[in-house]
Amino acid sequence: MAEVVLRDVCKRYGSYNAVDNVNLTIRDKEFLVLVGPSGCGKSTTLRMIAGLEDISDGTIAIGDQTVNDLPPRDRDIAMVFQNYALYQHMTVYDNLAFGLRNRKVSEDIIKTEIDRAVDILGLRDLLKRKPRELSGGQQQRVALGRCIVRNAKVFLFDEPLSNLDAKLRAHMRLELKRLHRRVETTAVYVTHDQVEAMTLGDRVVVMNNSRIEQVGTPWEIYSRPSTRFVASFIGSPAMNFLDGKVKRNGSGYHIHAPGGAFHVSNESARGLVGQDGRDVIVGLRPEHIRLHDSKTDNALHGRVELTEQLGAEQLVEVIAEGARIMVSRVEAERELKPGTPVYLTVEPGQLRYFDQATEQALA
């Protein structure tokens, strides 16, 4: 139960910057998710908080203590690893007790703590087993138990669900969420899976190329991505990006894009003010696009290229003047043969604009 503050944190390997100038405040009792593609520096950041990697530059504070030079054992943290990292030669009970015994906690208190954790996680019948006699999900729960018994100030999670199959992952995701509500502790969670990031995080940090791209609530990240990278990384299927041109037009703006133009009224033209004549990248989320069979105003014209039937919906790929546009949430019953002409519309407020050169959002 503590705040974690990273100030100008860098990690260098020779001339390579693995983590570049990260500034981040993780609030007390917050569940913060670091998400990004592999190699973006999220795991290194987590391992620096844990003390498993040295910090090249900057400071990390847990609570009111700077921990730069503290070894992991003195940082009062607990960590769950991707491959669980259970002690193979110990029983589940001993695995859970290990950290407490190292801290010279009396066996009575250890037993009470383990009882509490075991009830939360449903491990009662497994206490005498060795890790290799457990399934992946059970091992994961023991690893979580090892955190819970410790009552540490901060929980660190390093892709804890990525070794589980899809079904179990969804289940454990819910359990983790429930667990965090019950054991209110500051938690930092690293994943490359945007679904985990969106569902678990109180706030989400999107990282790319060793830097933080954006910090915000899942909804902020989804609805107001601050860069083209964030916009493309969060959301599935990924956002469509089209080359567009802004033209001022009386009461509002015209956005010219492949296959047509959108009229954007002044109210929804946030980010377009003063951009007259400028080339921009227009971002459209597949789920925000409506598909019409007949000619419509304010629409892009294209032809159906491919459809993917998912049962509950269809994904449709449309080609408009050579640009590929993905459309999701199309009614499953609707028949769309390749080559069919279609018209695409979007609520103007849902369009996003990015600078061509910097790829920063215009907002």
Place this chain on the structure above:
Amino acid sequence: MSLASSGSSLPRRTGLFDMLRPGARAAFMTLAVSAVLLLFLAPIIILVVTSLRPGWGVYYIYRGTEFTLANYVEVFQRGVVIEAFFNSFLVATAATVLSLGVTVTSGYMLSRFKGWLPKTWFTSIYVFRTVPYISWVLPLYVVNESLGLYDTFFGILAAHVAVHVCFFSWIMKGFFDGIDPSMEYAAMIDGCTRWGAFRRVALPAAGPAIAALGILSWLWTWNEFLFALILTGNRTPLLTVTMAQFVTELGTEWNLMSAMAVMAMIPAVIITLFAQKYVIQGLRI
């Protein structure tokens, strides 16, 4: 016909063995296994039988019915034999304990740490491993001689430890490579120092592998002949060399040599029987 019809659902096989009837297959297997067993057991059987024959009967072990334990009595009446057993046991045990003590940590270092020190260490081991075993022995002899260690217990022990450290650090590195380091990270977060994480988590996890290596090391030293021959003399008799000394100018005393060989096999057999699991794991190295 029944084979052909039931075979339709199975993947098509064309091997000669698969074309046989089940009964013939069993017979074929029995024959093959017996042949292999005979190949491996014959020398041991001949050895045991020879050790039980009087001196004049060793060339006719398949004839004659005289059997005697006199060879064993005679062998053990020679003081040098007892001494050789004792010395070999001591050298094998000490070499195993000392070399494992070094290789466990050195293998761990090679597996987990980066930098110039592990790199240099690994390269030197690599170079030494490429040198044929026999080319070690003459330099070692010269070194031992100049240090006054020739034909001493410590001289032969040091040579064995040196070779083991090179060979086994490599193997031990492989063992630790197979153990996930995040277990040690977890231990460090759980309150261990770096050394504590090694001692309390990595070491127990490598336990079976270390046991396998220990057994191999012990058997290797127990059986070793070349170093023993060159680096020791009369003051420090060792098992393998003493055994070879039954070859005299007057002929080879096969019966006595066999009796001693049978005795020398016993520890190896016992170890193999009781630690089969580990030995097999060690053989996969």
